[in-house]
Amino acid sequence: MPRNAPVPRHVDALPTPALVLERSALFHNLDTMSAALPGARLRPHVKAHKCTELARLQHERGHRGFTCATAREVEGMARAGLGDDLLLANESVDPDRLRRLARLDARVTVAVDSRETVRAAAAAGLREVLVDVNVGLPRCGCAPDDAGRIAEFARRAGLEVRGVMGYEGHVVGIPERARREQLCNEAMEKLARAHAAVGGDVISAGGTGTWDCNAVATEIQAGSYLLMDTAYAQLDSPFRQALFAIGTVISVSREPVFAVGDVGLKALGMDHGDSAIDRPAGRVWFFSDEHVTFSPAEGSAPSVGSHIRVAPAHCDPTVAYHERVYLVDGEEVIDAFDVDLRGW
C-alpha cells in the first residue's frame, strides 16, 4: 500500500501482506520495560522498529536517549524532534554522512573503535563519542585493553569521550537464564575494565535478551522488546508478541492438503529461519518470495480469501521490508505508522 493511502478500519480490509502491531501487547511491552528501566536506564534501539511514531511512544514514557544503527536512523530521529541524545552505536568512516550528523539539530554521539573512526568523527565536526569495546561478539569494538588508548587518542583529537559501549550479542539469545547471566557477567567484566581505563558517565550495553541481567550497564540498548519475535519468545521474558504479518489465503489444495498465503520471504526476515503460522494453527512448509505454503492443523480448513497471521522469526529485518505498520486492537485498525527510518 502506498504511503498516504487511506487506512482501512477493519483488519480484514488491510492490503496484504501487512505488518500489524497488537495494541495490548505493544503497550504491555512499553510499560513493562519503562517500569523496570525508567528514563535514561533504557536507551531504546530504533533499528528494531525503524519508526519515529513508535520511538515517540518510548520518548513519552521518559526514554529521551535512543540507539541507532545507521545514519539514516539518526537523521530521521532528529528530524522528528527526537534528538535529545542520539547514539550511533556503529562505526562509520563516511565523511558525508558524518558531516550531516554533525550538522543536525540534535545531540549526536558516535561509536569509535579505532584511530580511523576517531579521525573521521573529529574531521566531520562531531563532538561526542563512546569507545566501542569487543566484549565477546566478534564484530565491531576494540580489544578491552585498547580502550584507554583510543579514548586518549579521541580526547587529543578534541572529542568528548562520554564512556564505553559493548554489545553482548553472543549472549542475548541463550535460552537458559543461568548460562545467559553467567556469560553476560563475563562480557560485562570486560566492559567494566575498559570503562575503568576510559572514564565517562556512560556504560551502554545490553539487549532484549539481557535487559534484566546486565548489572554493569548504566543504560540498556534493547529494541526488540517492543515488537518481539519467535526467537526472543524462546527466552523467559515478560514481553509479548506484538508484531505479526497478516496475509490472505490465495490458494488451497485438497490432495495433498496445503494452503498458500501471500506472506512471503520478501515480507519477513529469514536469517533466523522460517517464521511461524500463528493463526489459524498450521505448520509452515516453506516460504517463497511472495508466498507461504503451510498445512493447516487438523480440523482447520482455511478458505481462499481468509486471513492468516504469521509471527516473524526476527523482527528487525522483517520491519525493514515494510513501508507501514498498522496498530490494531483485535479486528479494529486504530492507526498506521510509516516505517520512516528504512535504508541507510
Place this chain on the structure above:
Amino acid sequence: MPRNAPVPRHVDALPTPALVLERSALFHNLDTMSAALPGARLRPHVKAHKCTELARLQHERGHRGFTCATAREVEGMARAGLGDDLLLANESVDPDRLRRLARLDARVTVAVDSRETVRAAAAAGLREVLVDVNVGLPRCGCAPDDAGRIAEFARRAGLEVRGVMGYEGHVVGIPERARREQLCNEAMEKLARAHAAVGGDVISAGGTGTWDCNAVATEIQAGSYLLMDTAYAQLDSPFRQALFAIGTVISVSREPVFAVGDVGLKALGMDHGDSAIDRPAGRVWFFSDEHVTFSPAEGSAPSVGSHIRVAPAHCDPTVAYHERVYLVDGEEVIDAFDVDLRGW
C-alpha cells in the same frame, strides 16, 4: 542514500551498503538470453529486479511481455509505459487491487487457479486470465485435471482464457542438468495435459534454472538471469554474476583476525543462507543486521575504509531491500536506477 540524491562518479564514493550492477555482466546476460529466447519467447520476471529501468533494457531487446509477482509491479510497469502485455503470475482476491489493475492503460492478464480467483478477476473487470497449474511445486496452481473445468468456469464468467502457466520451481535449483531436465519434462507433461484441456495460445513457465531445457513452454518467465546470485551460479549456466553489494570495512581485529563490513542482513536476502565475500577473498563468519564479519584470506589485510564486494545468495529479496541500484563499469559509476517496484 535518499532517492534523487546525486550519483557519485566513482564506486569508492558510493554510500554503503550499495547495490551495484556490473555493466559488462548485465549486458552479457541481457544479450545472451535475448539471442536464445528472442522477443515473445521470453517474458522476463520483474520480481527479480523490481526496476522499470532494467525492464526497459529488456523491452528494448524485444521482450514486450513481462511477468509480475505483485499488483505494485504491474502498476509500476504500466505507469512506466511498459504495459504491452503484463502477466500477474500470482493469485489475488483483493478487489481494490484487481480493480486498479483493470483500470490501467495496459494489457493485464492474471493467474487464476480456483473459482474464487476467477470470480474476483471477473468482478474487478479484468478481461484476460491464464489458468495456473500445479506442476509439482506445492504452491499456487490447480491440479492438472481441474484446469479444464476452471477454464470453462472462467469463460462462462466472461473472461478470455489465454492459456496456462505452471512454474516448475521445485526443479530450477537442481545442479545436475540431466536430473533437472528430467524433472522439468515431467512437470511440463502435466502442464501440456492441462493446456490440452484449457486451450489458448500461451503456455507460460520456466525460470533461470530451466530456460534452456523447457521444451513445452511457449514463453519462459526467467528473471534472475539478468542479475544472478550464488545459488543460480551453482548451475551450468552462461549467465554471469552482475549484482553485488558493496560495503565499507568499518572495523578490523588482529587477534583473532577478522574484519567487519557494513553490508548486513538488512541489505541481503537470507533465505538461501549467507551471501559470499567476493572481494577481497575471504570467508564469511556471520551476518548481523548491519554487519558482515569475515576472515580475510591469507595475505589480504583489509584496512578500515576499504571496500568489500559481496555476491548475494538470492537476488530477489536482496534487491527488495534497496532503493537504488548503481550501474558500474569497473570503478566508474555510470548510472543509478530506482528500485521503483518494491512493496505490494
